[in-house]
Structures are given as structure tokens and as C-alpha cells.
Amino acid sequence: MAEQNDTLYCEDCGQVTLHMHIQLEPRKISPDSTFFQRATIVLSNSMDLMLGSAYEQCTCCGATFGYTDSIGGI
DSSP states (O other): OEEEEEEEEETTTTEEEEEEEEEOOOOOOOTTOOHHHHHHHHHHHHHHHHHOSEEEEETTTOOEESOOOOSSOO
16 A cells, blocks of 8 residues: 555545545455456456545544445455
């Protein structure tokens, strides 16, 4: 996960606070995975790429935004 800090407005805090930009890495397929597990991981990685594989997290209250929960979630 790559992280960097940004100052953004947080609706939960009601003020401009420091936010951390978190970039998610694609899930890896293990050599002993079943066909169904491999297909699920490939689908999840594809959905993450289409929906965005990063989100912002408020360092004050922990609220997150910018990442919709896809099949794999966070």
C-alpha cells in the first residue's frame, strides 16, 4: 500500500483535516488456488481497477471516502 498525506475537508469532522491517500495493491493468486478462487481474484482485481483502487482516510476520525466497496472490499 502506498500512502501519502493530503489536506481535505472531512464531512464527519466538519473541518479541513489531514487525510491519508491509500493505494490498494491487486490481490495475488497463490499456486494452489482452485479455479473458482482464481476467477474470483481476477474478477475482484478487475472491479477494483474499474471502480478505483484507492481511497482517502481522515487521520482525525478515520472516515474514508473515494473507494466504493467492490467484490473484494477493503
